[in-house]
Amino acid sequence: MNTRKYEQRLRADTAAENRRRILQAAYDRLREAPSEPLSLDKVANKARVARSTIYVIFESRAGLFDAVFRDLLDRAGFDRIVTAVAHHDAGEHLRGSLRAGAHVYAAERGVVRAIYSMAALHADALADTVRHDEVGRAEGMRHLAQRLADQNLLRAGITVQEATDILYVISSFDTFDLLFTGRGLAADAVADRLIAMAERALVHQVGQPR
Amino acid sequence: MNTRKYEQRLRADTAAENRRRILQAAYDRLREAPSEPLSLDKVANKARVARSTIYVIFESRAGLFDAVFRDLLDRAGFDRIVTAVAHHDAGEHLRGSLRAGAHVYAAERGVVRAIYSMAALHADALADTVRHDEVGRAEGMRHLAQRLADQNLLRAGITVQEATDILYVISSFDTFDLLFTGRGLAADAVADRLIAMAERALVHQVGQPR
DNA sequence: CTTACGAAAGACAGACTGTCTCACGAAAAA
DNA sequence: TTTTTCGTGAGACAGTCTGTCTTTCGTAAG
Known part of the structure; x- marks a missing residue:
């Protein structure tokens, strides 16, 4: 036939x-x-x-939630937040993406929490996608850390590696949610806290020795 | 009868x-x-x-894992880390409890991650216990923030409230795990990062204007 | 008209939870 | 010793869920 x-x-x-x-x-x-x-x-x-x-x-239950997650990434543009802000000043870029990220996280809080938890508990296609996405975020933070270094914004004694680690923590959903759900702060207040943490931990202050 | x-x-x-x-x-x-x-x-x-x-x-599946979690808290002494360090210098206290916490988290990483994920996904007895434990941690961090303030160790312009929020983030399992699993750092290296973040974000530096 | 195919419907096996009943055995009380 | 009590094992049972498969139907393309 x-x-x-x-x-x-x-x-x-x-x-x-x-x-x-x-x-x-x-x-x-x-x-x-x-x-x-x-x-x-x-x-x-x-x-x-x-x-x-x-x-x-x-294909499977995991495949469905994998697709839901990918769709969410596309619609919310998680992965584009860092590059989308694209300010010539790396400091502004940092602040802008943390604030934008906080609002996206706040809008999708429940779904993201559920998907992350499912991924942690099952080791399937969804877990792979979540892990892959986190790797992408890490790369984005490395890029941002490098820009901060290039513009001489990093505090004295901080390597790009260390700055990447810190940015990876501060820009994460978990850190956002600790303040948003755990401490009951509004999205903007969370953004303020995150920005303050990032600047104090990474950026040299005006009049501060470098 | x-x-x-x-x-x-x-x-x-x-x-x-x-x-x-x-x-x-x-x-x-x-x-x-x-x-x-x-x-x-x-x-x-x-x-x-x-x-x-x-x-x-x-009683139930949730009751079992609730008991597992409580038992883990008892054995590992999560809730006692902050008070157990009990150094007269609040700065030493901060560093000591972050380092001790990192090692406990590292030893129990998988179990804690699984329990947190189950709690996020089910809204049962286990979820209540996890939430209650987080409230206790928040109180511990508030206490530590107050001690830092009392010993004039806080940076200029940082309220106890804000310091509590930041300590709550930095001392969390999620933050630990972002560095430990996410960034592949060893427990001691994670502790170094956390301590550096806490000190830069909260503590005024030597010779720095307050 | 005929063919291809997406989809509905539903049967089915297997795994799991939660509830319940029954029987057993060992320790405590009389 | 005899009787009572209770923790436990064993397992039946209903209900829910996943994942697979088959059968049937309608519709658009050829």
């Missing part, structure tokens, strides 16, 4: 719609109740789709 | 032993494979105990 050419165009649209509806349903559910177990049955019902369809499209 | 007094003495010992064996089995399993699902069946087998016995003793 020779398969003939077959390109579905109209069906591809509805297929893409289904995929999107499933992603949206899973995302909404994580948003509403980040600390409640989420079954694929619930996602399927919410998306008005058969549960088996989820498996056809996303 | 009138119930007569009944105090088991010898049986209480074996009961306590069972309880301990179950806790140990759960702890060992979390330690070996923190990122693998852990069923009560496995714990029961490992502890050579019927699964129903776990429910009799710990």
Whole structure:
């Protein structure tokens, strides 16, 4: 039996719609109740789709949440925050991306927390994606640390390596959430704290010996 | 039917032993494979105990891990780190507890990560205990911040409130783990980073205007 | 018209939780 | 010694979940 050419165009649209509806349903559910177990049955019902369809499209439960996470990264532009700010002054760049990051984290807090926790508990595709994303963030922080060094903004005795480590901590979701959820600060207040920490820990002050 | 007094003495010992064996089995399993699902069946087998016995003793799955966490806190003495260091110099106290904490975290990394993730994902007894423990840590950090203030060690313009927030971040497991697992630093190197961050962010430097 | 294919529906096995019942055995009380 | 009490093992059971598979249907492309 020779398969003939077959390109579905109209069906591809509805297929893409289904995929999107499933992603949206899973995302909404994580948003509403980040600390409640989420079954694929619930996602399927919410998306008005058969549960088996989820498996056809996303392979597995982990594959679904992996896609949800990737989609979240795209929409929120986590990975673009650092480069997007793109201020010629590295100090402004630092402040701008910490503040922008804090607001993105605040908007997506529940979903990100749930996804990170799932990733920590399962060692699957989702865990790989989360780890990969963290590596990307580390590279971004290394770049920023290098820019700070190039512009002679680093405090005396701080290496780019050390600055990278510190920026990696301060720009993390966990650090944000310690202040946001743990200490009950508003997103802007968190940004203020983070910026203050970063500047005091890394940047030499006016009139301070270098 | 009138119930007569009944105090088991010898049986209480074996009961306590069972309880301990179950806790140990759960702890060992979390330690070996923190990122693998852990069923009560496995714990029961490992502890050579019927699964129903776990429910009799710990009420629920959450109750078991709650007990594992409490036991870990007791054994490792997380909550005693800050007060245990008890150096008359608040600066030494800060450095000592950060270093001690880093080593405890490093020793229990997998288990703590698994328990935190479970707590974030379920909103049960375990979540309550973890939250309560974090409140205790926050109080400890407030105490330390106050001591730093009393000894005139805080940088100019930093309130006790702000110092508490920053110490809360720096002394957290998440911050530790960002450097330990995320950046691949050894426990002592993490401690160095944390201490450097804390001192630069909070403590006024020698010869620096206050 | 015929073929291909996305999707729904649902059966199924297997794993897990939580509840319950029953029986056993050993220690404590009478 | 006899009786009572209680921790425990063993296991049945319902319910939920994942992951796989098969069957059927509708629709768009050829």
